[in-house]
Amino acid sequence: MAEQDQEQPEAEVQGEQVQSQAEAADSVAESGVSEGGGEEGESPSGELSLEEMVAQLQEDVAEAKDAAVRAQADAQNIQRRAEQDVEKARKFALERFCSELLPVADNLERALEAAAIAAIDDEIVKPIAEGVELTLKSFRDAMKKFNIEVVDPQGEPFDPQLHQAMSMVENNEMEPNTVIAVMQKGYTLNGRLVRPAMVMVSKAAG
Incomplete structure (x- = not known):
């Protein structure tokens, strides 16, 4: 009888120890959940997962490609503007040159008109008028070469x-x-x- 009374407290003590250990395990589990409760797919230490690292790298590559495309487009625009500026400068120079030549053509035409009015059959004026006419023709031919x-x-x-x-x-x-x-x-x-x-x-x- 005494042995049975002695075994009963020991069993109660063991039961209390098991219950205490279970409660401690539950407490640790709850603590782990609360500490690791970050974004889904993130490791408990806060590091990115492999999938997230790949996605980040792909995003970085896409941004780099976009920057390269923009840089190339900017370079092409700069080159195009430079070519347009050169062409405008060339045309402006030709326009100024052309404007300076026009009075020469006007004066040659006036000389021909004056010669025609003065004397068409005048043997002195006639060869001069013919020379002026040939000069004007050559002048106009040269102008046509430059459009x-x-x-x-x-x-x-x-x-x-x-x-x-x-x-x-x-x-x-x-x-x-x-x-x-x-x-x-x-x-x-x-x-x-x-x-x-x-x-x-x-x-x-x-």
């Missing part, structure tokens, strides 16, 4: 993009807004107007 074209709109409809109306005259024989006289010829360079033709334009009789 300098004459604007001579005699009898054509008035075009404000190419012509400058100096006066308007009533004329029943021609349609209104028709160029009836060219006071000074115009010129274009590569299709771009350098000097408008100064003209007289017809209008309907009042």
